[in-house]
Amino acid sequence: MFKNHVISAFRHFKKNKVTTIINVIGLSMGLTAALFVFLVIEYNFSFDRYEPAKDRMYRVVVESPSSKSAGAPLPLYLKLAQNTTGVENVTAILAYNGNANVSISEGSSVKILKGQSDTYYTDTAYFRLFPHSWLAGSAPNALRLANQIVLTESRLERYFPGLQPGSALGKVIVLDDSIHLTVTGVVEDLLANSAFDGKLFISLPTMSQSNLRHGYDWDKWGSFNSNAQTLLSLKPGARPDVINAQMATIMKTFSDGPNSAKTILRLQPLSDVHTNTDFDGTMDKSVIERLILLATVLVLLGAINFINLATAESTLRAREVGIKKVLGSSRRSLVLQCLVETGLLMLMTTCLCLVLILFGLN
Numbered sequence: 001m002f003k004n005h006v007i008s009a010f011r012h013f014k015k016n017k018v019t020t021i022i023n024v025i026g027l028s029m030g031l032t033a034a035l036f037v038f039l040v041i042e043y044n045f046s047f048d049r050y051e052p053a054k055d056r057m058y059r060v061v062v063e064s065p066s067s068k069s070a071g072a073p074l075p076l077y078l079k080l081a082q083n084t085t086g087v088e089n090v091t092a093i094l095a096y097n098g099n100a101n102v103s104i105s106e107g108s109s110v111k112i113l114k115g116q117s118d119t120y121y122t123d124t125a126y127f128r129l130f131p132h133s134w135l136a137g138s139a140p141n142a143l144r145l146a147n148q149i150v151l152t153e154s155r156l157e158r159y160f161p162g163l164q165p166g167s168a169l170g171k172v173i174v175l176d177d178s179i180h181l182t183v184t185g186v187v188e189d190l191l192a193n194s195a196f197d198g199k200l201f202i203s204l205p206t207m208s209q210s211n212l213r214h215g216y217d218w219d220k221w222g223s224f225n226s227n228a229q230t231l232l233s234l235k236p237g238a239r240p241d242v243i244n245a246q247m248a249t250i251m252k253t254f255s256d257g258p259n260s261a262k263t264i265l266r267l268q269p270l271s272d273v274h275t276n277t278d279f280d281g282t283m284d285k286s287v288i289e290r291l292i293l294l295a296t297v298l299v300l301l302g303a304i305n306f307i308n309l310a311t312a313e314s315t316l317r318a319r320e321v322g323i324k325k326v327l328g329s330s331r332r333s334l335v336l337q338c339l340v341e342t343g344l345l346m347l348m349t350t351c352l353c354l355v356l357i358l359f360g361l362n
Contacts (some may be wrong), residue, residue, distance in 0.1 A: 030302025137185025
């Protein structure tokens with residue numbers, strides 16, 4: 001019985017080639033476009049979802065009457081690190097000024113790699129907030145002293161091709177011909193999307209214990225540079241508004257700038273970092289919402305087009321249905337015939353949609 005329905009469906013498709021082609025192409029194009037939009041949406045909502053404590057992780061941001069900044073005063077990071085009530089871990093992430101030039105000695109020659117990006121000054125707490133798998137070295141000790149650096153696996157392969165992670169420990173690389181750093185750890189690259197995806201991690205004392213500190217306003221309470229960010233995780237049960245109040249008290253105590261009274265420090269949830277363009281996010285949340293609406297409309301347009309063609313065709317098929325009833329076909333058989341035709345049409349649409357998606361992704 002089912003085989004007869006399938007044969008009958010293909011006969012119908014062959015007889016109504018134009019309608020069938022319009023249905024398949026219309027639906028597949030709409031679904032393909034909608035799926036591509038959903039892939040973009042999924043990509044932007046996937047940032048920083050892998051951290052174990054993601055729901056308790058925040059970035060300190062600053063709001064004043066004239067501006068908003070993702071950077072917080074570096075002295076605040078030091079105060080928060082001193083057993084602030086409710087704070088579990090706190091770290092500073094200082095983006096290296098510009099792209100670094102890396103020099104590596106190879107016997108009597110020197111290999112120079114220019115424009116090395118994604119370089120941070122940070123401390124050991126970074127790896128408690130953003131867990132990496134360690135291939136060599138250990139998180140508690142790797143960034144404890146000045147002039148230490150941790151590499152990701154991809155940078156290890158770029159700087160020391162073929163070298164095992166354990167053999168890289170103790171190697172020296174030079175940044176911008178002036179900063180000599182000893183490799184104390186190697187970590188795997190992050191496979192998940194993150195707004196904080198560093199590749200080179202320089203120990204924070206390298207900067208704070210040298211003249212480099214002046215370039216980052218290490219001691220200035222009134223400096224709000226987005227290159228210097230403070231991130232933290234709260235203890236279970238701790239409330240962000242309590243930490244906000246503590247930060248307000250700290251700023252009132254130590255900051256004496258002309259706009260300090262009007263400057264507000266607050267915690268920004270980690271889930272909001274990538275999609276908040278007020279604080280250097282790369283994708284506006286309102287754009288994502290419009291993309292969701294667009295994808296929904298595309299699917300609905302394809303469905304409406306299919307329904308319209310099916311409705312227009314139903315009057316032409318009334319004679320076929322009447323003849324089948326006269327010849328003894330049951331209501332159940334007629335319904336099953338329609339379902340088989342629709343199912344086969346959906347199967348062809350899905351196959352074409354998959355082909356278009358694979359072609360588009362390549």
